[in-house]
Amino acid sequence: MPSMCSGPQRQSRKVCIVGAGISGLRAAGLLAAAGFEVTILEARDRIGGRIHQSARFGLPVDLGASWIHGTEGNPMVHLAEKACSTTLACSAVYSICDSIGVWLGSDTARRHYEEVWEILEVVMDKSRTETSTLQDSVKMMDFFRQELGRRCLGEKEPATYKNLMSQIVEMWGAFMGDDCERQGLKNLWLDAGLEGGIFGLMNLILNGNVWLIFPDNLFMASTYKDIMASLCSVASDKASLRLSCEVSNISNNGIQNVAVEAVDGFRGVFDDLVVTTPLGWLKRNENVFSPPLTPRISVAIRSLGYGNLDRVFIKFPEAFWHPKDSTMNGFPGSKPEKAQTPTFPVESLFLRPTYAADTNPAQWRQEIISFSSLPAPFSQPVIMFFAYGQWARHITGLVRGMAQDCQEYYQILDDNFRPYYSKMPNYDPFSSSCKPLAFMSTDWQGDKFAGFGSYTNLPTASGDCLQHFEALQEGMGETRGIWFAGEHTSPPGGLGTVHGAYWSGGEVAKKVAQRYNVTIDL
Numbered sequence: 001m002p003s004m005c006s007g008p009q010r011q012s013r014k015v016c017i018v019g020a021g022i023s024g025l026r027a028a029g030l031l032a033a034a035g036f037e038v039t040i041l042e043a044r045d046r047i048g049g050r051i052h053q054s055a056r057f058g059l060p061v062d063l064g065a066s067w068i069h070g071t072e073g074n075p076m077v078h079l080a081e082k083a084c085s086t087t088l089a090c091s092a093v094y095s096i097c098d099s100i101g102v103w104l105g106s107d108t109a110r111r112h113y114e115e116v117w118e119i120l121e122v123v124m125d126k127s128r129t130e131t132s133t134l135q136d137s138v139k140m141m142d143f144f145r146q147e148l149g150r151r152c153l154g155e156k157e158p159a160t161y162k163n164l165m166s167q168i169v170e171m172w173g174a175f176m177g178d179d180c181e182r183q184g185l186k187n188l189w190l191d192a193g194l195e196g197g198i199f200g201l202m203n204l205i206l207n208g209n210v211w212l213i214f215p216d217n218l219f220m221a222s223t224y225k226d227i228m229a230s231l232c233s234v235a236s237d238k239a240s241l242r243l244s245c246e247v248s249n250i251s252n253n254g255i256q257n258v259a260v261e262a263v264d265g266f267r268g269v270f271d272d273l274v275v276t277t278p279l280g281w282l283k284r285n286e287n288v289f290s291p292p293l294t295p296r297i298s299v300a301i302r303s304l305g306y307g308n309l310d311r312v313f314i315k316f317p318e319a320f321w322h323p324k325d326s327t328m329n330g331f332p333g334s335k336p337e338k339a340q341t342p343t344f345p346v347e348s349l350f351l352r353p354t355y356a357a358d359t360n361p362a363q364w365r366q367e368i369i370s371f372s373s374l375p376a377p378f379s380q381p382v383i384m385f386f387a388y389g390q391w392a393r394h395i396t397g398l399v400r401g402m403a404q405d406c407q408e409y410y411q412i413l414d415d416n417f418r419p420y421y422s423k424m425p426n427y428d429p430f431s432s433s434c435k436p437l438a439f440m441s442t443d444w445q446g447d448k449f450a451g452f453g454s455y456t457n458l459p460t461a462s463g464d465c466l467q468h469f470e471a472l473q474e475g476m477g478e479t480r481g482i483w484f485a486g487e488h489t490s491p492p493g494g495l496g497t498v499h500g501a502y503w504s505g506g507e508v509a510k511k512v513a514q515r516y517n518v519t520i521d522l
Helices: 022-033 075-082 106-130 140-152 158-176 225-238 279-284 295-303 389-399 407-421 465-474 498-514
Strands: 002-004 014-018 037-041 087-090 202-206 209-213 217-220 240-242 247-251 258-262 267-270 272-275 305-307 309-315 347-350 366-370 382-388 438-441 455-457 482-484 518-520
Touching (some): 022 225, 022 498, 037 225, 075 225, 075 498, 140 158, 279 295, 279 305, 309 389, 382 389, 389 407, 389 438, 482 498, 498 518
Parallel strands (some): 272 482
Antiparallel strands (some): 002 518, 202 209, 247 258, 258 267, 347 366
16 A cells, blocks of 8 residues: 655656556556556557457467466465455366377376486586576576486486486476577576566475475466456556557656657556566567667576577367276376376377478477366366477467458368377267367467567576676666666566566566655565
């Protein structure tokens, strides 16, 4: 809640927020509640930015952000509860299809998946403790392979073990939206999530054995729509929201005011301006700022990486892939092992496919979400494929600009994804239940307002990323009244996440308010 502090008060308190994503709405809501005159300019015809839903298949699905990464201290957990959203806890993945299309036994899959994360914990610790001496050219995967080689010495079949582990770790590509070989080691520690997130592993000692416990990440079964509606309601009650307003020029000659121009003819002068556009947008639009951004901020924008993560949704007449019995032994080719769950798991990995040479000669791996495994009433016979890096660029490029209900669109995506959904349990090429009804795909990397991508990452040759984040967090507020917010300006633990963007909106609102001797308690 805002409170007044003693000190000189400014007569004018006009603030412009560029972007109505979660960071912009959070900042706008706080500042408006503190008595500021807030105007939100959004280039799209909707709020939400990279948080967006579609109900094309009937029930809504998230086209962008769909997870709460980590639970301890994560404000999104509270917001989800407040909005009565339904989440599903997801932990270790034990559903893995190998490179020849055979499903690993669930115990085997779980063991190797957990060991990959054990090694990544060691890699993360090295990044954290040695960041000052590490060269930014060193890859995360270089050290991972060293640790993996050491572990291979204790394996009965070291070559098989090494091959499987080397393929599972490629899942890191989805976290950075790029090939895992591009992840730098020096700055990896900045990507550490919250307790209960991707690096929040714990050990449990039971009957003399040490078990690796994966705290939960939460999948938004009911989507982010209710959380966003709540945030928008708070912001719009006291702030002015202008949609379809693409900012084209931001200029000032000092701290007295900031002039803003937009493509739709909007003109305005403000005391402070908060830019919450994605990092990818900043990379392509530095020319919007006049005078230019400071060298420190410009270097930060150009140095940080920006990944892409797109999605392909496939709707079927029914969820044919669910086991016909109460075990996980419905996987074709899997070894009989103890029952894990009566339904197909939410998450599954497809390792480098050697069986899709015609459409995937580079053997790009796949990762899926089974929406049929969500709780009622959100369950539906839909499989969602994550696509990132070169694979995503390839797939989105094949169908870009096509109507999603045309036959060519359907055929292209069916040709490219049939090799994988045909490996699902109980698949029968002659059954109508196994023939897709429709496809739907995203194209964030073709979206200029998303900055032609999805979220920030930390590749090699990025320099000292801590300094980059500090530059963006500081902005030019004290000298020119221009501030930045978004997941790319998040405090530690929030890079590339929804809670990171939300945090940044709160932090920037505090800084703006402090200039007017107003305190905002988060």
